[in-house]
Amino acid sequence: xxxxxxxxxxxxxxxxxxxxxxxxxxxxxxxxxxxxxxxxxxxxxxxxxxxxxxxxxxxxxxxxxxxxxxxxxxxxxxxxxxxxxxxxxxxxxxxxxxxxxxxxxxxxxxxxxxxxxxxxxxxxxxxxxxxxxxxxxxxxxxxxxxxxxxxxxxxxxxxxxxxxxxxxxxxxxxxxxxxxxxxxxxxxxxxxxxxxxxxxxxxxxxxxxxxxxxxxxxxxxxxxxxxxxxxxxxxxxxxxxxxxxxxxxxxxxxxxxxxxxxxxxxxxxxxxxxxxxxxxxxxxxxxxxxxxxxxxxxxxxxxxxxxxxxxxxxxxxxxxxxxxxxxxxxxxxxxxxxxxxxxxxxxxxxxxxx
Amino acid sequence: xxxxxxxxxxxxxxxxxxxxxxxxxxxxxxxxxxxxxxxxxxxxxxxxxxxxxxxxxxxxxxxxxxxxxxxxxxxxxxxxxxxxxxxxxxxxxxxxxxxxxxxxxxxxxxxxxxxxxxxxxxxxxxxxxxxxxxxxxxxxxxxxxxxxxxxxxxxxxxxxxxxxxxxxxxxxxxxxxxxxxxxxxxxxxxxxxxxxxxxxxxxxxxxxxxxxxxxxxxxxxxxxxxxxxxxxxxxxxxxxxxxxxxxxxxxxxxxxxxxxxxxxxxxxxxxxxxxxxxxxxxxxx
Numbered sequence: 172x173x174x175x176x177x178x179x180x181x182x183x184x185x186x187x188x189x190x191x192x193x194x195x196x197x198x199x200x201x202x203x204x205x206x207x208x209x210x211x212x213x214x215x216x217x218x219x220x221x222x223x224x225x226x227x228x229x230x231x232x233x234x235x236x237x238x239x240x241x242x243x244x245x246x247x248x249x250x251x252x253x254x255x256x257x258x259x260x261x262x263x264x265x266x267x268x269x270x271x272x273x274x275x276x277x278x279x280x281x282x283x284x285x286x287x288x289x290x291x292x293x294x295x296x297x298x299x300x301x302x303x304x305x306x307x308x309x310x311x312x313x314x315x316x317x318x319x320x321x322x323x324x325x326x327x328x329x330x331x332x333x334x335x336x337x338x339x340x341x342x343x344x345x346x347x348x349x350x351x352x353x354x355x356x357x358x359x360x361x362x363x364x365x366x367x368x369x370x371x372x373x374x375x376x377x378x379x380x381x382x383x384x385x386x387x388x389x390x391x392x393x394x395x396x397x398x399x400x401x402x403x404x405x406x407x408x409x410x411x412x413x414x415x416x417x418x419x420x421x422x423x424x425x426x427x428x429x430x431x432x433x434x435x436x437x438x439x440x441x442x443x444x445x446x447x448x449x450x451x452x453x454x455x456x457x458x459x460x461x462x463x464x465x466x467x468x469x470x471x472x473x474x475x476x477x478x479x480x481x482x483x484x485x486x487x488x489x490x491x492x493x494x495x496x497x498x499x500x501x502x503x504x505x506x507x508x509x510x511x512x513x514x515x516x517x518x519x520x521x522x523x524x525x
Numbered sequence: 526x527x528x529x530x531x532x533x534x535x536x537x538x539x540x541x542x543x544x545x546x547x548x549x550x551x552x553x554x555x556x557x558x559x560x561x562x563x564x565x566x567x568x569x570x571x572x573x574x575x576x577x578x579x580x581x582x583x584x585x586x587x588x589x590x591x592x593x594x595x596x597x598x599x600x601x602x603x604x605x606x607x608x609x610x611x612x613x614x615x616x617x618x619x620x621x622x623x624x625x626x627x628x629x630x631x632x633x634x635x636x637x638x639x640x641x642x643x644x645x646x647x648x649x650x651x652x653x654x655x656x657x658x659x660x661x662x663x664x665x666x667x668x669x670x671x672x673x674x675x676x677x678x679x680x681x682x683x684x685x686x687x688x689x690x691x692x693x694x695x696x697x698x699x700x701x702x703x704x705x706x707x708x709x710x711x712x713x714x715x716x717x718x719x720x721x722x723x724x725x726x727x728x729x730x731x732x733x734x735x736x737x738x739x740x741x742x743x744x745x746x747x748x749x750x751x752x753x754x755x756x757x758x759x760x761x762x763x764x765x766x767x768x769x770x771x772x773x774x775x776x777x778x779x780x781x782x783x784x785x786x787x788x789x790x791x792x793x794x795x796x797x798x799x800x801x802x803x804x805x806x807x808x809x810x
Contacts (some may be wrong), residue, residue: 305712393667393675400664409666410650411613412636 189469196464196473203506210501224491225484235483237369243443243479244371245270247378248433249457250419250475251385252304254466256322256426257388258402259418265311265326266430267454268333269304273431273440275337276303278354278445281361281438282345289360296435305424305433307333312423316416322423330454338447345445353446363440374436379472382430384466398422430454459503463510472513478503560624562727562758563609567618570608577601577782579608582618584777584784586758591749593773594762594792597802601782602762604647606729609760610642611635623726636665641725643700645762647716647730654705662687662706662719674743695744709736713745721748728752731762746772747757766795779803 208218229235249266250399256263277300284292312323338352347355363372389395399416400408409415433453438445464470485499563586570579579601586592596602606765607613609620611632620628627635636642644650652661663670663683670679687700697717700710707715713736721728734742749772753759763769769776770790778786778801786801 174694391677393671393678396663396678397667399656399660400653403655404649406649407651407653408664409632410610410642410644412633413664413667414631414633 183263189192192467192469193473194478196281196470199509200477200506203502203509204504206509207502208496211492213493216494221488221492221494223490225480226402227488229480229484233520236367237367237371239476239483240356240375241370241372242482243475244375245437245453246456246460246475246478247382247471248374248429248436249454250460250464250471251378251381251457252426252430252433253461254373254464254468254471255429256422257461257466258398259422260402261312261315261419261423261426262323263308263311263326263423263426264323264432264458265308265329265454266426266457267450268326268330269307269427269430270434270437270450270454271333271337272307272427272444273300273304273434275333275340275434276300276374276431277435278345278369278438281357285358285361289362289364293358293363293439296439297432301428302428302430304427304434305469306427307419308423308445312420312427315423316419333366334448334450341445341447344425348393354444356444357439360438363436363442366438369429370441371380372436374433374440377432377436382468382472383411397522413491432455433457463507477506481506528706530727539771549752559588561587562619562623563760564621565609565618565623568608568620570604570613570617571616572604576613577604579604579615580782582608585640588756588758589753590774591753591759591761591772593769593776594760595766595769595776595798595802596762596764596777596779598764600802601779603731604782605779606642606731606760606762609635609727609729619663628700629634637668639724639726641720641723641728643716643720643728643729643730643733645735647712648705652704654713655703657701657749658698658704658707658715659683659687659700661715662700663721666723686723688720693722694718694748708740710738713737717745717748725752725757727758727760729760729762731760732765733763734768741808766798770795770796771777778802 202442204222208222211218211221227235229239249270252266252269253263277296280296280299281292284295287295307329308326310329311320311322314320314321314325341354343350345354347353349355363374365404389398397408397413398418400411400413401418405415437449437453442449456478460471460474464474481499481502485494485496485502488494488498550744563584565582565584568579568582568584570576572578577600582710584592594602594605604613608615611627611630611634615628618628619626622630622635623638625638627638642651648654653664659680663678666677670683671677672679684700690696694714694717696714698707698714704712704715709774713734717733720730720757728749730749734745739747749759749761761769773790774789776790776793776798776799777784778788780802781804785804786798787800
């Protein structure tokens with residue numbers, strides 16, 4: 172019996188897949204840039220110049236690069252919050268709402284226990300933040316598992332509810348004496364530590380670690396196997412005795428918990444306070460990244476980085492090239508367009524790399 | 526000569542040896558003193574969509590007994606299998622499995638007690654097409670092969686158990702390809718290995734030998750009979766009356782969601798059962 176075949180995956184296979192993925196995503200992104208270049212040309216700008224500006228100011232300096240990573244951090248987490256339920260064919264459009272609830276709960280902890288030391292307060296904030304996100308995700312998860320309402324609709328609709336709850340608490344109770352739409356700055360113990368003298372905070376590394384855990388969990392554990400079975404054929408999974416309903420509820424809650432953690436990281440790391448309508452669509456961006464990468468951990472890493480570059484660089488393009496902000500959305504939409512055309516494209520890549 | 530061609534002779538020519546299909550050496554009377562493995566008492570279901578409604582099903586399956594379920598497709602055989610498994614809730618009546626009430630138990634509980642299930646359409650009902658055969662073999666028993674509390678799976682054990690079972694049944698199919706690439710026959714062999722080889726105490730088998738060649742049909746029937754001889758109870762659902770008559774110790778006929786007849790195969794004939802299956806009256810002799 173051939174020994175090498177017993178473990179389904181081997182390291183060599185991993186690296187081959189890794190390279191294949193990198194090549195594929197690079198080609199896709201380049202194609203999107205070429206298409207956007209045409210639009211730049213039509214509007215009378217020099218695309219090469221624009222791209223050079225964009226890359227030099229994001230990847231060409233330590234500060235620019237650190238800002239890319241700062242922008243990437245919440246997207247990493249929110250994309251993961253979409254990717255995990257998507258393995259169970261759950262479409263979690265509600266990351267935005269779960270993010271707000273996570274931020275709301277974490278802020279409650281920060282404001283209620285300001286005297287705790289950081290090594291107690293931060294884990295507490297992370298925990299209640301995840302709890303908030305999970306509770307918010309439990310509602311659609313439960314309704315889906317009972318076959319009452321489709322989760323796509325409930326998560327999407329709950330998105331407009333969560334920010335209003337946050338606003339209610341800010342305007343009603345938590346706002347600082349100076350402002351009406353935000354809390355006072357958190358105590359230092361409630362701030363996530365930053366590294367290398369930049370604005371990069373601990374949540375980037377938590378996000379990266381969670382990405383690895385997610386990959387390992389799906390690939391190697393019993394629960395990952397059962398999740399893949401549900402994602403591949405829910406009826407067969409149920410017939411084979413896998414508790415599908417429980418997986419749906421728990422999967423949704425874990426997704427919500429990760430989104431809640433992203434919310435906690437935003438208020439504790441990036442802002443250091445809770446601001447009404449703070450998110451700027453990070454949840455939706457995570458949804459986009461997760462679907463761009465088809466829920467694949469490596470894809471999430473690459474795509475969230477790319478989207479972060481586009482965002483950070485796009486701000487710059489507005490200044491240097493006089494482009495409207497909508498141009499950034501245009502570039503993102505083109506990226507989505509190219510990636511969704513993947514069926515033909517992947518065949519092309521496979522032939523090239525074979 | 527065409528007139529000399531019989532099924533047996535063709536099979537002999539095709540395989541270069543004479544193959545005889547196993548027949549059950551029937552138990553005279555199943556041991557009614559023993560506790561039934563499965564007992565349905567007045568089970569009724571409520572259909573959702575296109576399902577047939579089961580009406581007042583009373584049924585016992587005893588250890589070491591094959592109960593054949595005859596019926597034209599769409600008269601409740603599939604629903605009967607599903608209600609035993611727990612896929613369809615029963616709205617009235619009771620299900621007793623191995624002496625315990627499982628009327629409200631979910632599929633996982635029923636499975637873990639030792640119920641094997643061969644569905645009528647393996648690709649859509651039993652298999653995750655893009656997962657490998659080995660991964661599919663493990664799906665009904667993930668808990669058994671989980672190590673370190675579920676953090677990893679013991680693929681070596683899965684492999685060697687599967688290899689053992691294939692050797693025992695005389696099957697051979699690739700374990701490391703996606704299940705969707707298997708032929709219909711190999712897929713059915715895989716399901717038979719998964720559901721029959723690992724000591725199921727009750728086996729619900731629908732169209733057990735559909736899509737199998739002669740040799741594998743024989744192997745599948747032998748596997749079923751061996752399981753019976755080792756004390757398992759079998760609910761064999763089929764439209765193939767010859768198979769039902771060859772294997773069953775007892776035969777029930779389903780029509781319109783009801784049991785319309787219970788027979789011992791040697792006391793009836795294919796025509797009587799056939800008539801009952803179509804719902805037409807049988808003239809009593």
